[in-house]
Amino acid sequence: MSASDIYKELILDYYRNPRNFGKLDQFDISSHDTNPLCGDEIDIQIKVGNGNKIEQIKFFGKGCAISQASASMLTELAKGKDLTWVKQLAKEDILRLLGNPDLGPSRIKCALLGMKVLKTGVYGYLGTKLED
Amino acid sequence: MLKAETLDVERIRQDFPILQRKVHGQRLVYLDNAATSQKPKQVIDTLVDYYSRYNSNVHRTVYTLGEEATEAYESSRKRVARFVGAAPRELVFVRGTTEASNLVRFAWGEKSVKSGDTIVTTIMEHHSNIVPWQLLAKQKGAKLKFVGMLPDGTLDMAQFEEVLKESPRLVAVTHCSNVLGTINDVTRICSKAKKAGATTFVDGAQAVPHMPVDVSTIGCDFYAFSGHKMLGPTGIGALAGRKELLSEMEPFQGGGEMIREVFLDHSTWNDVPHKFEAGTVNIADTIGLGAAVDYLTTLGMARVRNHELGLLKYAMETLSKVKGFQHYGPQDMALKGGVVSFNLADIHPHDLATILDEEGVAIRSGHQCAQPLMGWLDVAATCRASFYVYNSYDDIDALCAGLEKARSIFKI
Numbered sequence: 001m002s003a004s005d006i007y008k009e010l011i012l013d014y015y016r017n018p019r020n021f022g023k024l025d026q027f028d029i030s031s032h033d034t035n036p037l038c039g040d041e042i043d044i045q046i047k048v049g050n051g052n053k054i055e056q057i058k059f060f061g062k063g064c065a066i067s068q069a070s071a072s073m074l075t076e077l078a079k080g081k082d083l084t085w086v087k088q089l090a091k092e093d094i095l096r097l098l099g100n101p102d103l104g105p106s107r108i109k110c111a112l113l114g115m116k117v118l119k120t121g122v123y124g125y126l127g128t129k130l131e132d
Numbered sequence: 133m134l135k136a137e138t139l140d141v142e143r144i145r146q147d148f149p150i151l152q153r154k155v156h157g158q159r160l161v162y163l164d165n166a167a168t169s170q171k172p173k174q175v176i177d178t179l180v181d182y183y184s185r186y187n188s189n190v191h192r193t194v195y196t197l198g199e200e201a202t203e204a205y206e207s208s209r210k211r212v213a214r215f216v217g218a219a220p221r222e223l224v225f226v227r228g229t230t231e232a233s234n235l236v237r238f239a240w241g242e243k244s245v246k247s248g249d250t251i252v253t254t255i256m257e258h259h260s261n262i263v264p265w266q267l268l269a270k271q272k273g274a275k276l277k278f279v280g281m282l283p284d285g286t287l288d289m290a291q292f293e294e295v296l297k298e299s300p301r302l303v304a305v306t307h308c309s310n311v312l313g314t315i316n317d318v319t320r321i322c323s324k325a326k327k328a329g330a331t332t333f334v335d336g337a338q339a340v341p342h343m344p345v346d347v348s349t350i351g352c353d354f355y356a357f358s359g360h361k362m363l364g365p366t367g368i369g370a371l372a373g374r375k376e377l378l379s380e381m382e383p384f385q386g387g388g389e390m391i392r393e394v395f396l397d398h399s400t401w402n403d404v405p406h407k408f409e410a411g412t413v414n415i416a417d418t419i420g421l422g423a424a425v426d427y428l429t430t431l432g433m434a435r436v437r438n439h440e441l442g443l444l445k446y447a448m449e450t451l452s453k454v455k456g457f458q459h460y461g462p463q464d465m466a467l468k469g470g471v472v473s474f475n476l477a478d479i480h481p482h483d484l485a486t487i488l489d490e491e492g493v494a495i496r497s498g499h500q501c502a503q504p505l506m507g508w509l510d511v512a513a514t515c516r517a518s519f520y521v522y523n524s525y526d527d528i529d530a531l532c533a534g535l536e537k538a539r540s541i542f543k544i
Contacts, residue, residue: 007487
């Protein structure tokens with residue numbers, strides 16, 4: 001697979017015009033992580049609605065096209081879902097969103113950063129809720 | 133005219149087996165020399181020869197193999213020391229620059245730095261010349277001060293003078309920035325630091341491979357460099373230190389080789405530099421580093437520098453014509469090593485490096501182990517092309533062609 005296949009129109013579009021980019025005024029979950037290799041950074045904020053639904057979700061950060069586009073696509077996918085849905089989210093789901101590019105072992109970390117941040121935030125929140 | 137090379141690059145390239153390989157079907161264009169250099173067959177053969185013919189431990193055997201290994205190991209010390217203007221007994225072999233700064237942190241810093249002392253470094257440093265001092269400062273309750281930079285990517289000498297008024301215990305500075313290529317006037321810095329009573333540590337990892345270096349002229353107390361960036365194997369480097377300091381210092385690691393006598397309740401130490409070379413040393417790679425130094429000596433370091441300067445000028449001229457190219461670092465080539473850090477429009481360095489890789493062009497992308505410097509540049513990451521003796525003008529043309537392809541993929 002060539003570079004032009006990885007950097008499809010779709011990924012470039014989400015990189016330059018990221019959906020759900022920004023911060024929420026009110027949120028119940030806030031999670032942050034970085035990819036030390038690239039210096040990619042992703043923050044995700046979630047407002048949890050009735051029945052533990054992801055009512056609002058936004059992300060912000062900086063980094064390569066793959067990390068930023070995948071985080072943006074993930075927020076679109078997550079909106080309206082149950083928090084428990086996040087648990088079954090897997091690597092394949094993210095790669096499908098990106099159009100199944102053939103990413104090498106180092107670049108796949110860029111693609112999965114958003115999922116890692118989402119999972120960390122939601123698991124932390126659910127853990128706290130369980131203790132309550 | 134501009135293309136006149138000062139080294140016979142075609143002939144040099146024949147010595148590097150790796151340059152024959154293809155990457156993604158393309159000729160390998162290796163432009164990540166500031167990270168690590170490739171190895172000539174003269175160095176590779178030395179390693180094979182040692183393991184095939186006289187592998188044995190050094191400094192403790194009386195049989196033929198051991199004597200040959202010891203002779204080769206100590207001969208390497210003499211040549212490496214001469215290469216940087218140090219005396220052989222002032223040259224300690226270490227794993228690399230990082231181990232050298234950590235050696236100084238423990239063997240010198242433990243005894244010499246006290247609570248309330250000031251340690252000075254700069255924001256252009258590699259992490260290996262920041263983190264050991266952070267750890268030392270934290271342990272001792274000392275202050276760590278950073279000298280900043282001027283907009284042209286050179287050190288703010290006025291600020292340096294200011295911080296010297298605090299009579300720092302240590303001034304740790306890089307000879308050449310791994311990101312910007314800035315060559316610091318370390319002779320002047322060390323002279324001023326010395327007058328203020330400070331001990332000086334110079335990180336020479338990006339200088340020794342690329343230009344003539346003479347530590348006695350620089351007048352520093354410690355000077356560190358890595359073998360793998362100068363055609364040598366990984367896992368070997370050196371710390372050149374002033375004899376008086378090395379003699380007074382405590383050992384770094386305890387074990388075999390570094391002792392004179394061991395009793396149950398105490399031990400006495402071997403002479404410098406062996407006091408700092410505990411355990412079985414890295415014999416093969418040390419001998420390999422000797423071969424690397426021989427290779428560079430034959431080329432001549434002044435010619436190596438001239439060659440890189442030619443590449444640098446050509447690169448700056450051609451790359452600045454690529455739309456969206458933004459360069460970081462000094463514009464004055466006389467103050468700059470063969471390193472070009474840049475970004476291309478809104479393309480993230482890792483995306484650019486992936487695209488270039490498909491063209492066979494290897495560059496570094498990321499924070500370059502210098503996050504404080506990235507903060508100063510106000511970027512998360514940069515791309516870096518860095519040159520060495522086997523790079524040609526064709527390599528820079530290949531880089532330019534790769535950048536144009538990236539522009540087209542990213543629709544710029």
